[in-house]
Amino acid sequence: MNFFFTDILKELKKNKLAFLGLIIIFTFIIIALLAPIIAPHNPSSVFPNSLTIAPFIDGQFLLGTDDLGRDILSRLIYGSRISLMVGTFCVLMSLSFGLLTGLTAGYFGGKVDSILMRFIDILMSLPSILLAIFVVAILGPGLFNAIVAVGIVSIPSFARIVRASTMIEKEKSYVKASMTFQSSSVRIMFNEILPNCLGPIIVQASFAFSEGILSTAALGFLGLGAQAPMPEWGIMLSDARSYLLTAPWLLTLPGLCILTMVISFNILGDGLRDIFDPKTKRRK
């Protein structure tokens, strides 16, 4: 598998925009890992004497403070941890269930395919935010439940992509060869077919990451996801609603962070898709 990933990196370097996305994501990861070291203050620490200070005025609070006197910069830095974690768990959840469903449906076809795809169709027929709200309403508000909800909602995209790839690979002779050796279905699905479906899965994972962050922030904004006093970017947006005109930086800064992270994953996903799409290769 080694040649696969080094090849991808080589190709990515050629696409400047996608590489930029990768660098930004990497930067966020470093910031998140080093949060306790680089954040000037504790994100929950309250400074009652320094309420709603604008950015770049006070040396102690580089990006200003919010209405409760908490340092915005520190909250944003710790918020990056939560966002990355949210994205990762969402993707892991939707990928694992989507992959299992897609592989099984694509490989066995027939009735199995029909039944599994009907479940997927049901999930797809509801607007994702509504479905997420529904799940959270059952499980109760909280960041973890929001992640589960968003994860469930993202299963169909993975399932359909994996199913399509499986159906294509299944017709190829190397799969037939495995069948002639009396290889078990599970072995064929995971050992032969899955490694060849990785391209579209990786692309979708990148997009699912950004969707996960955005959706969870939206749920946080609605009060259904992360709860105060967590330094989650969505809550920060929600808390700042009434300060749009008086303290716009309370909205714009977390908004910019969400924007940057989501765009980075999206352009990375675009770059990866260009790499895996054979038709774009030919045009180059």
Added chain:
Amino acid sequence: MILEIENLNLNFNNENKVVHALKSINLTLKKGQTIGIAGESGCGKTLTSLALMNLLPNNASYSADKLHFNDKDLLKISKQERHSICGIDISMIFQDPMASLNPALTIKTQIEELLIRKEKLSKDEIKVKIIELLTLVGITSPEKRLNSYPYELSGGMCQRVMIAMAISCNPKVLIADEPTTGLDVTIQAQILALLKSLQQKLNLSIIFISHDLSVLSNFCDEIYVMYAGTIVEKNKAKELINHPIHPYTKGLLACIPNKNSGIDLPSIPGIVPDLGENLIGCRFMNRCPYKKDSCIEFSSVQQTSNSKYFNCDLSEAELKVNKWI
């Protein structure tokens, strides 16, 4: 002489290297003649026709001393003129007919597109012409087929539709790139017979590209054998098959199973050289059982008669003595 290609060279400019895909290609086509281009995969036979038709990708650059169609220099005329010659006066049919037709359009729409481009006809006149074309290529009940989609037709029928499209604008030259590869043997015979009859009816000149020497030997007047981007031999079809001169041609013919084949079939050892390396001398050298020291630097084109030439440093007499080992 309807087509003259002299010293055609083609390179692909990739990021880290230049691939010398075609070297010194010389080709002539007379009116009403059928020539065949034979060779294995990667030898450059399709590239030659793409260079003629100006259908190359962006990173390809080519030059030629002569690239004349009907005494017009194709490299010196305007883009529009070239565009109107390639596609109308010179047309092409490709290998996989199912993949060469647009799956989302009906047969009628696809042929219409071409007719509208060249001739200004009314809708009814076009419909009549299309039915005429489909009948000419041997499609039964053409009126019923007008609104069919390619997936509803068999491979043989799709190829007939492609041929109809290719002859719709009365071309002078038809390039057929492996048109019968992948078709059943009986259908292949039908398509070859069709091409032969169309050639007589429309006074076409045909360039037939194929890896199958037996098809070429039965269909073409002259055959060019290509190897690694160069032409190694050209001769009249019968002569080439019965008295091959160049070692590669001998090897190729020896590998085809025939009534004289023993228990072990001969083969050509080695592989095609990397065209990214700057190759001087003979490109077949490393696989040739008759190689001499001089082959490293030279390989001369020897024209021994009007219709025969071959690209080798040994003389015809020396090569005649040797059979393929």
Added chain:
Amino acid sequence: MDIVKLQNLTKVFKIKEGFFHPAKDLYALNKLNLKILKNKTLGIVGESGCGKTTLANILMGLEKATSGEVKIFGQSIELQTSEQKINTQIIFQDPHSSLNPRKKIWKIIAEPLFIHTKLSNDECKIKVAEALDQVGLNPNMMDRYPHMFSGGQKQRIGIARAIILNPKILICDEPVSALDVSVQSQILNLLNNLKKELDLTLVFISHDLSVVKYFCDEVVVMYLGEIVEHSKTKELFNSPRHPYTKALLDSSPDLYDLDHQFEVINGEIPSPLDRPTGCNFITRCKFKTNKCSISPPQTNKEKLSYSCHHPLNL
């Protein structure tokens, strides 16, 4: 000795033509009777839709027959144990898609060993080296990926994979059709040598008559799911009995018979969903009579086997 015996083998696929129409029957194979003898190379020739791929799939156990019997070494194919099933192996037409592009070739070749034996990785590698040697490849290449090999080499890898468990029957599904002529001869030589070394019986499916003429001992000609003629190679090519065999031979260009006039046979292969009544070949046969449209011909099983009301060259 009969290694493979097919009796009245029929395979029907149900084709749905829409929600409101009942499913139609597609007879991919229709009452096939065939015996394959030990250590012979049997050629199977036919055009698209004749059923040769379906036949290969059934022999490999990838599809089940709808009716009729398939016996391998006297044992019905449905009752075979796992060990018996691996006695039949197959090599495929397209060398590029027959190897998993994400696996190293030693793992590809050792796959049958992983499934059927308890050998360790190192022991498998030794066997893989042996197999690579047998097919003429350098064992040092076993850690490479398929895309690093040429078409001919990939086909050799496919052959190594097929022979690693010492099968008795090797089905070759158009193994040289996708290869260049110069490589084709190497693969044919390899198959011949392996047949002798490993005591194999070969079933060689091909559309290329010159290769079949050179390579096979006996030839079976198939049309629309039925066997129209089965005889020894020389006799089939010198004096074909069935008009379809004659049509195939007449349509094939002959490299050394340049004055040979192409006999073009008209019409196309009828759709298997729409079989003609009587003889299958009636829509294209030059020699047909009324009898041919009434009843399908019986198979004449004297010295040669052919199914025609008016056989040629008698």
